[in-house]
Amino acid sequence: MGKPTRITNRLRELRFHSQELTQAELARRVGVTRQTIIAIEQGKYSPSLEVAFQIANVFRVPLEEVFQYPKEA
Numbered sequence: 001m002g003k004p005t006r007i008t009n010r011l012r013e014l015r016f017h018s019q020e021l022t023q024a025e026l027a028r029r030v031g032v033t034r035q036t037i038i039a040i041e042q043g044k045y046s047p048s049l050e051v052a053f054q055i056a057n058v059f060r061v062p063l064e065e066v067f068q069y070p071k072e073a
Contacts, residue, residue, distance in 0.1 A: 030054045
């Protein structure tokens with residue numbers, strides 16, 4: 001899957017607070033594999049823009065509440 005990205009995310013936190021949504025259920029709702037959700041949570045994989053928006057839609061939050069890109073120092 002390549003080197004880790006600089007994009008960070010709050011996916012695990014959002015899943016936990018969303019009635020403890022499982023990785024498998026989130027994957028089903030978004031249309032990806034559970035392994036993809038795991039890789040995204042661990043910062044090993046950055047989803048496509050479409051998948052990122054789908055994830056944000058599942059949680060009904062803006063994209064920026066799920067994914068963050070740190071500014072240069």
